[in-house]
Amino acid sequence: MNRRDEAMAYQPHYFSEVRKAQANAYAPYSNFKVGAYLRTKDGKAYYGGNVENAAYPMAICAERSSLVAAIADGYRPGDFESITVTVDADEPSSPCGACRQVMKELCDDEMPVYMTNHKGDMTELSVGELLPLGFSGKDLN
Amino acid sequence: MNRRDEAMAYQPHYFSEVRKAQANAYAPYSNFKVGAYLRTKDGKAYYGGNVENAAYPMAICAERSSLVAAIADGYRPGDFESITVTVDADEPSSPCGACRQVMKELCDDEMPVYMTNHKGDMTELSVGELLPLGFSGKDLN
Amino acid sequence: MNRRDEAMAYQPHYFSEVRKAQANAYAPYSNFKVGAYLRTKDGKAYYGGNVENAAYPMAICAERSSLVAAIADGYRPGDFESITVTVDADEPSSPCGACRQVMKELCDDEMPVYMTNHKGDMTELSVGELLPLGFSGKDLN
Amino acid sequence: MNRRDEAMAYQPHYFSEVRKAQANAYAPYSNFKVGAYLRTKDGKAYYGGNVENAAYPMAICAERSSLVAAIADGYRPGDFESITVTVDADEPSSPCGACRQVMKELCDDEMPVYMTNHKGDMTELSVGELLPLGFSGKDLN
Numbered sequence: 133m134n135r136r137d138e139a140m141a142y143q144p145h146y147f148s149e150v151r152k153a154q155a156n157a158y159a160p161y162s163n164f165k166v167g168a169y170l171r172t173k174d175g176k177a178y179y180g181g182n183v184e185n186a187a188y189p190m191a192i193c194a195e196r197s198s199l200v201a202a203i204a205d206g207y208r209p210g211d212f213e214s215i216t217v218t219v220d221a222d223e224p225s226s227p228c229g230a231c232r233q234v235m236k237e238l239c240d241d242e243m244p245v246y247m248t249n250h251k252g253d254m255t256e257l258s259v260g261e262l263l264p265l266g267f268s269g270k271d272l273n
Numbered sequence: 274m275n276r277r278d279e280a281m282a283y284q285p286h287y288f289s290e291v292r293k294a295q296a297n298a299y300a301p302y303s304n305f306k307v308g309a310y311l312r313t314k315d316g317k318a319y320y321g322g323n324v325e326n327a328a329y330p331m332a333i334c335a336e337r338s339s340l341v342a343a344i345a346d347g348y349r350p351g352d353f354e355s356i357t358v359t360v361d362a363d364e365p366s367s368p369c370g371a372c373r374q375v376m377k378e379l380c381d382d383e384m385p386v387y388m389t390n391h392k393g394d395m396t397e398l399s400v401g402e403l404l405p406l407g408f409s410g411k412d413l414n
Numbered sequence: 415m416n417r418r419d420e421a422m423a424y425q426p427h428y429f430s431e432v433r434k435a436q437a438n439a440y441a442p443y444s445n446f447k448v449g450a451y452l453r454t455k456d457g458k459a460y461y462g463g464n465v466e467n468a469a470y471p472m473a474i475c476a477e478r479s480s481l482v483a484a485i486a487d488g489y490r491p492g493d494f495e496s497i498t499v500t501v502d503a504d505e506p507s508s509p510c511g512a513c514r515q516v517m518k519e520l521c522d523d524e525m526p527v528y529m530t531n532h533k534g535d536m537t538e539l540s541v542g543e544l545l546p547l548g549f550s551g552k553d554l555n
Numbered sequence: 556m557n558r559r560d561e562a563m564a565y566q567p568h569y570f571s572e573v574r575k576a577q578a579n580a581y582a583p584y585s586n587f588k589v590g591a592y593l594r595t596k597d598g599k600a601y602y603g604g605n606v607e608n609a610a611y612p613m614a615i616c617a618e619r620s621s622l623v624a625a626i627a628d629g630y631r632p633g634d635f636e637s638i639t640v641t642v643d644a645d646e647p648s649s650p651c652g653a654c655r656q657v658m659k660e661l662c663d664d665e666m667p668v669y670m671t672n673h674k675g676d677m678t679e680l681s682v683g684e685l686l687p688l689g690f691s692g693k694d695l696n
Contacts, residue, residue, distance in 0.1 A: 229472065468690060
């Protein structure tokens with residue numbers, strides 16, 4: 133399921149873009165800045181950074197920040213091509229569970245999630261792989 | 274504290290803009306679309322709509338959506354002039370508690386929050402009025 | 415609106431109980447432990463501590479922890495008499511916006527919220543005072 | 556990875572208990588009641604139901620409700636044996652992403668999550684299987 137090894141062989145997708153997104157993160161409590169770069173199928177891009185809060189539960193992640201910006205612009209579920217995430221850490225960090233759930237709602241199960249770090253390492257999994265048996269609107273009916 | 278009566282006397286601020294923001298909300302579970310229109314002190318604007326999720330707790334409100342988009346663009350706490358919110362309801366709805374907390378982190382206590390509805394009614398309170406004795410980074414030290 | 419001065423004159427309500435609740439908080443990221451002690455109108459008590467997460471937005475506050483435990487035990491909105499909160503800080507900290515919103519849903523507007531710190535200082539506000547013009551189920555109709 | 560078929564062959568673990576937990580859920584907005592039953596390694600049990608809010612993002616899930624109640628009682632990460640979840644749906648629903656993230660923080664990766672529905676169907680996955688490459692405290696360092 134982990135395609136880390138093959139992934140490492142090629143240049144991370146949208147690496148310079150996602151590093152720019154990370155620069156605008158607001159993370160004064162954790163000092164752990166995260167950046168996200170979302171591509172739509174018709175070629176538009178949305179940037180996101182994590183936005184922390186003194187009340188920790190009210191923090192909003194980089195991935196969700198980029199996704200809600202696209203929705204506000206009129207994009208709908210299924211319109212997204214890929215998302216790239218970046219952190220400064222020894223290993224590329226994966227999206228938190230809440231971001232995976234928001235991707236499940238808004239993105240195709242096959243959409244690739246490119247996880248990178250400052251060294252240019254990359255791991256790739258799809259939305260469906262990140263949230264196996266994911267809860268969705270179908271479960272509510 | 275409620276300045277509803279005076280507020281009603283004048284035309285809601287940024288009313289046509291916030292109604293445009295509302296149009297892009299994604300609210301298939303509640304069918305309650307919310308729009309937010311955020312102005313920066315240097316005159317830029319960010320639109321937000323609520324983005325719901327089959328897993329209800331992962332919904333993100335319109336107000337927070339507009340704020341994180343501005344942060345992703347490089348704006349910082351204190352850079353915001355006002356936020357206008359709109360709903361389709363008999364009375365203008367106020368921001369939820371989580372949005373008030375995010376405003377507390379990112380906006381001046383004196384920043385006005387203009388709450389409107391589809392009929393053009395408006396209520397105005399400041400961020401500090403919406404979250405009295407609000408929890409902030411100072412409380413963590 | 416702030417009744418801090420009168421409040422200081424009397425012994426904090428349920429102070430020893432809420433300090434016990436705080437002792438079980440799980441706060442390895444902020445090192446800011448919060449305790450909550452919830453009383454039902456029929457005299458039962460529920461303890462809560464904040465439960466943090468490496469993914470900061472998934473933290474759950476002490477106040478909400480005590481409230482959901484009571485709901486799981488069968489208590490319903492309107493069954494609650496008071497909540498006491500405590501922190502280790504120079505000033506008693508107030509509940510975050512999300513906790514105020516959950517109180518709005520589950521507690522009477524007049525229910526007192528006793529905010530304390532390790533020194534025994536106390537500030538008291540009601541749920542309605544903490545979330546003026548609070549968003550509620552009525553706004554959805 | 557999905558052990559649904561084998562799982563169906565045996566009686567769901569703690570089925571009557573988790574159905575009792577579900578009965579106390581507070582879900583007036585979705586009418587989708589969820590129950591959770593958490594077992595500690597030393598044999599104690601915690602019940603949880605989802606607790607919804609007019610402001611949808613402030614809802615709290617059944618799984619997290621049971622986990623924070625255990626933490627408030629003094630249990631720590633690693634003290635948990637299993638969690639059983641139940642819904643009224645054609646298929647057993649899985650935990651949302653946020654609950655998976657909280658399990659990642661508090662439970663062993665090998666801990667079984669038993670997902671059931673009102674018909675007694677059961678699917679079993681471990682915490683690690685539900686959140687592949689899960690984000691954790693190690694990623695923050």
